Structure formats: structure tokens, C-alpha cells
Amino acid sequence: MSAPRLEIHLDRIHHNANALVERLAARGITVTGVTKATLGSPEVASELIRAGVSAIGDSRIENIEAMRRAGLNGPMVLIRAPMPSQADRVVASAEVSLNSELDTIARLSISAGAEQRRHGVVLMVELGDLREGILPRDLEQVARRTVEFEGIDLVGIGANLACQSGVAPGAANMAELSALASALEARLAVRLPMVSGGNSANLNWALGTNRHVAVATRGAGRVNNLRLGESILLGCEPLQRQPIDGLHTDAITLVAEIIESRIKPSRPWGHLDQTAFGLQADPVDRGDRTRVIVALGRQDVDPDGLVPPDGLQLLGASSDHLVLDGGDAAFDVGAQVRFGLNYSALLRTMTSPFVDRVFVRDTPS
Numbered sequence: 156m157s158a159p160r161l162e163i164h165l166d167r168i169h170h171n172a173n174a175l176v177e178r179l180a181a182r183g184i185t186v187t188g189v190t191k192a193t194l195g196s197p198e199v200a201s202e203l204i205r206a207g208v209s210a211i212g213d214s215r216i217e218n219i220e221a222m223r224r225a226g227l228n229g230p231m232v233l234i235r236a237p238m239p240s241q242a243d244r245v246v247a248s249a250e251v252s253l254n255s256e257l258d259t260i261a262r263l264s265i266s267a268g269a270e271q272r273r274h275g276v277v278l279m280v281e282l283g284d285l286r287e288g289i290l291p292r293d294l295e296q297v298a299r300r301t302v303e304f305e306g307i308d309l310v311g312i313g314a315n316l317a318c319q320s321g322v323a324p325g326a327a328n329m330a331e332l333s334a335l336a337s338a339l340e341a342r343l344a345v346r347l348p349m350v351s352g353g354n355s356a357n358l359n360w361a362l363g364t365n366r367h368v369a370v371a372t373r374g375a376g377r378v379n380n381l382r383l384g385e386s387i388l389l390g391c392e393p394l395q396r397q398p399i400d401g402l403h404t405d406a407i408t409l410v411a412e413i414i415e416s417r418i419k420p421s422r423p424w425g426h427l428d429q430t431a432f433g434l435q436a437d438p439v440d441r442g443d444r445t446r447v448i449v450a451l452g453r454q455d456v457d458p459d460g461l462v463p464p465d466g467l468q469l470l471g472a473s474s475d476h477l478v479l480d481g482g483d484a485a486f487d488v489g490a491q492v493r494f495g496l497n498y499s500a501l502l503r504t505m506t507s508p509f510v511d512r513v514f515v516r517d518t519p520s
């Protein structure tokens with residue numbers, strides 16, 4: 156099979172999604188399955204729907220449009236605030252979008268009128284991570300204006316943490332979001348069906364996967380939805396990068412090909428200056444070792460996010476070469492090597508035109 160390629164195990168993705176859907180259902184929380192790290196793959200999206208997610212979320216309208224063209228007709232949520240210039244496309248392809256600007260909601264309203272559709276708006280609240288969101292003190296005023304727009308339904312509020320500043324979702328900020336939802340309902344005499352608490356980083360809070368106290372003992376409050384990508388695709392929670400109990404961490408792997416394997420000294424010789432990508436740490440002299448080059452580079456992957464197989468240790472990467480230490484072992488040129496990926500490596504690999512995508516099933520469906 157061609158290399159490099161991403162092997163995407165649809166059964167394992169299904170298992171991960173279904174396990175999270177069921178565990179969160181027990182807490183009264185639905186899952187929006189986030190496909191942005193798969194470039195909006197219709198294969199992955201269909202699998203998520205079969206596994207029980209309540210909607211598909213993606214950050215790019217292009218991905219949502221591609222999934223629509225592929226025949227997906229379930230509910231779709233644009234999870235990045237729409238560009239005003241794309242309002243028509245957003246209303247045409249997504250039922251709901253996450254928003255924080257009235258000017259954009261005004262544009263969505265005009266598009267909804269023109270297309271004779273309604274569009275759902277979730278207002279994002281800033282809870283301290285300092286990425287998107289309306290400050291809590293401004294929320295009521297923005298919500299009052301939002302409900303006045305023709306063609307727009309205020310369907311809820313949401314928050315996103317742990318992305319820009321690493322602020323962890325926990326009892327305090329989730330309780331604040333719940334309180335804001337209830338206060339808004341009371342002040343505006345509306346019902347907010349959706350309170351979307353965040354992303355995969357909320358799982359420690361929601362399920363108590365480690366030292367955090369789980370909502371199992373206290374309830375999720377008004378939070379009734381999470382938007383999950385990384386945890387479904389990689390089986391990990393992003394705060395401590397720990398595997399989640401019972402989930403596959405090898406649902407997506409990267410296979411690449413060896414183009415050189417030679418015994419060489421472990422220390423370079425000559426005067427050392429900067430490399431193509433900045434300064435290198437001074438290499439330790441470990442004698443002669445097998446040095447393996449794999450045809451993969453920074454154009455294709457974030458090398459820091461690769462997990463090489465046992466027996467190979469990552470030494471560095473340039474645009475097109477991944478250099479590994481193979482110890483005393485011998486490796487065949489042309490042999491294929493399988494890597495694990497973190498989120499950053501997955502994102503870059505999916506967007507490289509040089510990497511193929513191969514969908515695999517463990518069991519025939």
C-alpha cells in the first residue's frame with residue numbers, strides 16, 4: 156500500500172464515540188462529534204452518527220459543505236464563529252453556529268431571510284481561557300438583541316476552555332455557565348435547550364477520569380452537551396494527555412516508508428551552526444548506531460507529536476526527512492513504519508496533500 160498514509164480504523168472510532176456517548180448520557184450530556192481534525196471526513200462523520208452523537212460539529216464551513224455533498228443530512232454545527240462574509244453558506248449548510256458577535260448574527264439573520272430558513276445561534280461565553288466568547292456581564296444584553304433578529308433562534312449558550320490559555324474546565328467555571336443559563340432564561344423568559352460546556356478537556360470534569368472530582372457525585376448542572384473531537388479520534392483527554400479507560404488510542408495511525416538505513420556515528424562532525432529549523436541540542440556520542448530515514452517531514456506532520464514504534468527513537472525532522480535512531484538493529488529500505496499521533500500531528504498530517512487516507516474496518520459491516 157502507498158506511503159505515507161493515515162490508516163483510519165472506523166470500528167475503533169465507532170467504539171470510542173459510542174463509549175463516550177453512553178458514559179455522558181448517564182450524566183444527561185449529549186455529544187456533538189467534531190470532525191475538524193479529519194478535514195470533515197464524511198466516512199468518519201457517518202460513523203459518529205451511527206455511534207450515537209446528536210450532531211456533527213466542524214470549524215470550517217468548507218468541511219460542512221463537503222459532508223453535505225457526500226449526503227450527510229443530520230444536524231451540523233459550525234463550531235467556529237462564522238465569518239460574516241460566509242453567512243450565506245453557513246445558513247445554507249449548518250443548522251446552528253457558535254457566535255459571539257451581534258454584527259455576525261445580523262448577517263446570519265439576513266441570510267436566513269434570503270434563504271427562507273431559520274438558523275440556530277449558541278452564544279459563546281468567555282469563562283477565562285480568553286479565546287472566543289462574550290464576557291458574562293455582557294451576555295444578557297447580547298442575548299436580548301439576538302432573540303429580536305428575524306430567522307434566528309437562540310438555542311443556547313456555550314463555552315470553550317483549555318485551548319488558548321489552558322484554563323481547565325471544572326466545578327467552578329461549569330457552575331458559572333449553568334447559573335448564566337438559568338439567569339438568562341429567567342430574565343428573558345426564554346428556554347435555552349442547549350448548554351454546551353466545552354470540548355474533550357471537559358471529560359475529566361464530566362467523567363472523573365483522574366484526580367478531578369467527577370460530576371457523577373454532583374451532577375452536571377445545566378450543562379447538557381459537549382463537543383468532542385480529540386477524545387473520540389485519539390482516545391485521550393487533552394489536559395494531561397492520558398488515555399481514557401476503555402478507549403482505543405490507535406484508531407488513527409500513520410504509516411511511512413524507510414528510504415535509508417545505515418550505520419553511522421551518532422555525533423556530527425564539522426563546525427556546528429543552525430540547522431534548517433533552528434538550533435539543535437548538542438548530540439551525545441553514543442558510538443556507531445543505525446540511523447534510519449523515513450520519507451516524512453515537517454510538510455506532512457508535526458514531528459513532536461509522533462510516537463515511533465518500539466526500537467526506533469526520533470532524532471529530528473526537516474521538511475522531508477524524519478531521522479530516527481535504530482540502535483543496533485537492521486532495517487530494510489522500503490519497509491513501512493507505523494507511528495502513533497497526537498492531535499497536532501494528526502491535524503497537520505490530515506492536511507498534507509502527500510499523505511493518503513485509508514479507511515479500515517476490523518470487522519466487516
Ligand SMILES: *Cc1c(COP(=O)(O)O)cnc(C)c1O
Pocket residue numbers: 189191214234235315353354355356382383384385386393
Ligand atoms: C476543536 C473544538 C472542539 C473540539 O475539541 P477537542 O479537543 O478536539 O474535543 C470543540 N469546540 C470548539 C469551539 C473547537 O474549536
